[in-house]
Amino acid sequence: MDTALVIGGTRFIGRHLVEDLLDHDYDVTIFNRGNHDNPFADREEVTHVEGDRTNDSALEAAATEVDPDAVFDCVAYKPREVRAATDIFADCEAYVFISSGAAYGREEIPKREGETPLHSCTTEQAVDDTEETYGNRKAEGDRAVVAAAERGVRAMSVRPCIVYGPHDYSERLDFWIDRVNRFDRVLVPGDGTNVWHRAYVEDVASALRIVAERGEAGEAYNVGDRRLVTLAESVELIAAELQTDVEIVHAGPHELEAGGLSLEDYVFYREYPHVLSTAKLAALGWESTPLEEAIERAVEDHLESDRDGHEHGPDREDEERVLGILDTL
Template sequence: MTDTALVIGGTRFIGRHTVAELLANGYQVAMLNRGTRENPFADEPRVTHVEGDRTNRTDLRTAALSTDPDVVIDCVAYRPVDVETATDVFADVDAYVYVSSGSAYAAEEIPKREDDTPLRPCTPEQAESDADSTYGNRKAGGDRAVFAAAEAGVNAMAVRPTIVYGPNDYTERLDYWIDRVISHDRVIVPGDGDSIWQLAYVEDVASALRIVAERGEPGAAYNVGDRRALTLAETVSEIAAAADTECEVVPASADALAAGDLTPDEFVLYREYPHLLETCSLAALGWESTPVAEAMARSVADHRDSNRDGSKWDPGRAREERVLGVKDTL
């Protein structure tokens, strides 16, 4: 008998790739969302759509009764109460997997480990907030809700991706760098270029969610990120290779950037302290990471086929040109 997976979300980015991953591995799939976005699986007979608001308990209950899922993958739980409600409604499923985040970690450690690195606190006020500044706190609160549900006998688990990239990435964080590489032969990277903010290829996140649902331990959390973590300068070089173009990486210190009234933090994917997640627990379940060159090639190809340019992250090319001019005189 074919298993049924309910994906809460399912049309935009991580959820979309998760549906594709489940289909590729023989599942019947149902999606619960509000139906406000185009459904990429509208013509797929193995995918059904349940319209509803994931923050509404009645809508969750309707989805549970109408789809009778074996597995639930929750891509859009942004408050601890969302997880608490879902683990109650879906208490009897074979696996409930919550998409958490590497930003749930409180301590700056290299690497961040699931059982050792402390999580952020989540106050009642933070738990109800929609502010970007409380995102990690709310994700950590969701993790604790998973742990509590597992203690009560629910087969609940969490997956913590770091920054996710790949086809259909609406955040456009990597698109900024792809656009820079394709459009210019010299690209500024802040600092010495050795900033590390580990990325996670979206198809690998999707496979991690399926594998954890099938083989994970209730009450456990699993980090997911590229097994080969790149520096920012290496990321630019990998993009250039994938785009089959030449691009000079130009490191610029904070003092050099000041010539263009720029600061390192204005460059997306820059991080002063490395963010690196250990992924051994996930690998022990049989998960593998896509080679970076392959993941980057797919990301660049998708970028070229899209209308995304990452311009919302653009610190200003004119200001960068001033920095390049100053560096050329040194």
Template sequence: MTDALCIGGTRFIGRHTVEELLAHDYSVATFSRGESGDPFADTENVTAVRGDRNERADLEAARDAHDPDYVFDFVGMVPEHVETATEVFADCEAYVYVSSGSSYAEQDVPMREGETPLHEYDRSEDDADPMESVPELYGPRKAACDRAVFAAADAGVNATAVRPMLVYGPHDYTERLDYWIARVLADDRVLVPGDGGSLFHRAYVGDVASALRLVAERGEAGAAYNVADRNTQSLRASLDRIAAAADTEVEVVTASARELAAHDLDASAFPLYSPAPLLAATDDLAALGWDSTDPVEAYAATVADHRASDRDGSEVGPDPEATAAALDALGE
């Protein structure tokens, strides 16, 4: 049986990755501080390891106790984290760092690994709280972590980076897609900025999990791999997918920047909206044998999970009273 250590692994992408690994006959150890609960508490072939990934001694103890073949790092937020981890796990068969499409400094259409420039980063920012610096430092930090992966590979470590675009699916604590699902389930008419054609490339979480496994097993040291749905879709099309999965109908009401501003709304307040196309090439990952899930299946699972949860996206979307006023003004 193949042994994996997931640094993180109990919330969203990590949770699905553990399930993916178990489905492929892995034994998994999840390494975390235990603050987010443990969905695998009673699961065979999953061991919970308590520790702080910022403490080298804790990582070394996890390595020595579990001797993992593959290491998946979900929570490395500054390059020092990655530098330490690639040293501690240098002798493992593969170390896979979970990066982000936000590493890219330019919005090429599509963004390509090894071609589209990455953000620059000032290491003097390492001490800033990662959770207090989004979005200003998130992308640059992820890019710096990618460079740490590349440096480790140059030193002989089988280290790779995986760059998901915006991830959606069951157990998504960010609630970005939940905002739209809740609107479709509750309302006949849904306000959308622009013409509804916004293209913000997304990645179904189950596909991110399978990508991580395949990159660990087949990836090239020092490479980065984008992850995103093979066929992207507009925001309007996404709402249609949600409605179909929920067996309902939705009227998409579009609003220009001027129409939104009349009600103190801004397009940037709407989750999953981008004024320019944000797309990522996935050919390198597909060459490893990866493919994405049919959107019908992906949205069905996502809507079902939303209905079973208490998430409503109310904390991540625009002001509901202003949105209702804009819908009233735009008429039937």
């Protein structure tokens, strides 16, 4: 394969995917509405086609204009969009849909492709726009990929867990980097041993390309860090990268409640561990970036940005009340 069309391609996962494709000698076209700054505007090797991916006619026009070998769908959030894209790009050598670990509908450790059941998706959920139905819609998109493969389309899915790294506009990891960078004491909910699997963004990008090149039609592939860490270990890794010492202070539900907080107020807290098996992807030759290296790049990017992730955790003033209560115990 020589040419790639990235639907999306300018913000986070798509941005890293474009870089990965360029590093592997693809001619790349990005297709989006142009609502966000284009980091490739001055790159002659990247073509931009403007259009709305929810408009089938615009997508068909892009397919005709670009005639790509591989298509990477970074911004399909409703199953109808996946069904339309797999029809429009049916003759391409590969169509890869970015699904999500949230598509899994049962809690088990680890969640495995083809074994762990997916969420169901009602007609109403399929057209919803809320966070509550995100996993349902991604699961139905996965089923659309399987249906396309049964029609002879080389369509595949990649299921990342929570993605982090440079240019992460979600700012989820930024919350914890900011806490470690600014305070000597970091409040960690629970006992710090909870696990929510995460995926470094450059690894997600390479996974998408590798699946397009080597994956099997109709199959889904999980992607996540090969080394899992607890929330407390994540804080320690960030502190090591920032070359600072922090005191991790644990607070259970009762201590947090005294300060008007709850465990669920904190990003990356999850009562039941969320772990994805990545063995299927690794069998294609994919490798994960060493965790310390991934954290180093994420911290460096955070320090160069104005992100603080404040929306993903309590105000520090509320935490100070909890810390004060703990100090009296």
